[in-house]
Amino acid sequence: MSDSLTIHHTREPFPDTSVPDPHQDIFSKTTLGFWMYLMTDCLVFATLFVTYAVLRHNTFGGPDSRTLLELPTAFIETLILLTSSLTSGLGLLAAKRSHRTALLGWFALTFVLGASFVAIEMHEFTQFVHAGHSWTRSAFLSSFFTLVGTHGAHVTSGLIWMCIMMGQVFFHGITVANFRRLVLFNMFWHFLDVVWIFIFTYVYLIGVL
Amino acid sequence: MHDEMSLKEIQKEWHGSYRAYAIGFIGSLLFTLLSFFLVLSQTLIGAPLVYTLSGLSLTQAILQFVFFLHVGQEPKPKWETVLFAFMILVLLIIVLGTLWIMHDLNDRVMVGM
Numbered sequence: 658m659s660d661s662l663t664i665h666h667t668r669e670p671f672p673d674t675s676v677p678d679p680h681q682d683i684f685s686k687t688t689l690g691f692w693m694y695l696m697t698d699c700l701v702f703a704t705l706f707v708t709y710a711v712l713r714h715n716t717f718g719g720p721d722s723r724t725l726l727e728l729p730t731a732f733i734e735t736l737i738l739l740t741s742s743l744t745s746g747l748g749l750l751a752a753k754r755s756h757r758t759a760l761l762g763w764f765a766l767t768f769v770l771g772a773s774f775v776a777i778e779m780h781e782f783t784q785f786v787h788a789g790h791s792w793t794r795s796a797f798l799s800s801f802f803t804l805v806g807t808h809g810a811h812v813t814s815g816l817i818w819m820c821i822m823m824g825q826v827f828f829h830g831i832t833v834a835n836f837r838r839l840v841l842f843n844m845f846w847h848f849l850d851v852v853w854i855f856i857f858t859y860v861y862l863i864g865v866l
Numbered sequence: 867m868h869d870e871m872s873l874k875e876i877q878k879e880w881h882g883s884y885r886a887y888a889i890g891f892i893g894s895l896l897f898t899l900l901s902f903f904l905v906l907s908q909t910l911i912g913a914p915l916v917y918t919l920s921g922l923s924l925t926q927a928i929l930q931f932v933f934f935l936h937v938g939q940e941p942k943p944k945w946e947t948v949l950f951a952f953m954i955l956v957l958l959i960i961v962l963g964t965l966w967i968m969h970d971l972n973d974r975v976m977v978g979m
Contacts, residue, residue: 684876685940692946696953703957707964732902739898742934743891746882753877833873840880847934851927857898858923862905863916 684837691841695848698811702852705807706859709800713864717795722864725790727781731861734777735853738812741770742850749843755831760839764823767846771816778809801860808856811849818842881936890933897926 713722748763782802785791792802822842825835871879901922904910910918931937931950938947 682871684871684879689945689949693949696949699953700956700960703960704964707961710965711968728902728905732898735898736895739891739894742930743887746887746934749880750882750884750887753880753882755873755877831873833871833876836873836876836880843882844935847930850934851930854894854898854923854926854930858901858919862901862919865905866911866915 687837688840688844691844695844698848699852702804702807702855705800705804706855709804709860712796712800715796717797719795719798720790721797722801722860723866725785726861726864728861728865730777730781731857734774735857737770737774737777738850738853741767741774742847744770745843745846749839752826752831752836752839757826757831760826760831761823764819764826768816768819768823771812771819771846775809775812775816778805782806805856805860808849808852811852815842815846815849818845881939886933886936890930893929893933894926897922897929 744763745767748760748767751759751763785798790798792799819842822835822838825838829835831839901919904915904918904922932939937950938944940946
């Protein structure tokens with residue numbers, strides 16, 4: 658009993674450091690874990706997409722995607738989100754060179770773009786609801802609001818995360834931990850842009866045909 | 867257990883570059899514009915248009931996965947790439963399986979409705 662306890666409390670006499678493994682560091686462990694989350698999030702969006710694909714003709718006498726959706730709005734949203742993806746990447750490139758002010762500038766721009774994306778989407782949603790086309794109207798609208806709303810909720814949480822990161826960088830500078838978090842945030846933001854490509858194509862472009 | 871890497875080492879570990887962002891952004895922009903104007907101009911209609919748009923969106927997604935998210939560019943062992951491949955497999959099972967089953971059910975059960 659006491660033997661097993663002492664064994665637990667003594668350090669490993671010969672830690673296996675003979676083979677230097679560059680992938681055992683905390684940076685790539687964290688990015689791998691976050692990547693794993695993003696991959697599962699991909700599956701969440703895949704199920705929502707396929708639900709939308711199955712239900713999109715079940716309009717129950719309500720509006721269908723052709724009469725409801727406006728392509729120019731979605732096109733502008735696409736350009737905004739794509740540009741914000743670029744500016745967040747440029748921010749991280751500034752962080753790579755430890756340029757704090759440039760990073761904060763790019764992230765502020767990314768925040769403005771992301772916030773305007775969410776604002777346009779909210780405006781679109783409120784218009785639909787005021788016109789009586791809310792998510793309770795038909796299976797098509799339920800799946801539409803779930804799919805596009807889930808993406809919007811992700812973007813909104815990204816905006817909150819961005820605010821926190823700007824505060825962290827402002828007060829503590831570009832530290833090891835902050836750079837790691839910035840890389841994770843950047844992955845998240847690019848991932849949301851990839852999801853939006855499919856929303857733009859399958860919901861909006863193919864929806865208005 | 868793990869030695870905390872220095873900031874310089876971590877900054878090197880992230881693969882982003884101006885060149886990759888330029889290619890990714892301009893490429894994505896071109897694919898988006900092409901899809902948008904294909905729908906507006908109606909040079910293609912019906913199924914060919916749907917397939918073209920699907921192809922364009924897939925290409926753009928691959929472009930962004932490669933140039934923005936650096937899939938396949940990590941040093942060995944490529945765990946992120948393995949996870950990505952597995953995600954694609956599960957995604958295909960979910961998407962194709964659901965579409966197949968639901969279309970089949972629709973054909974068999976909803977006859978005459």
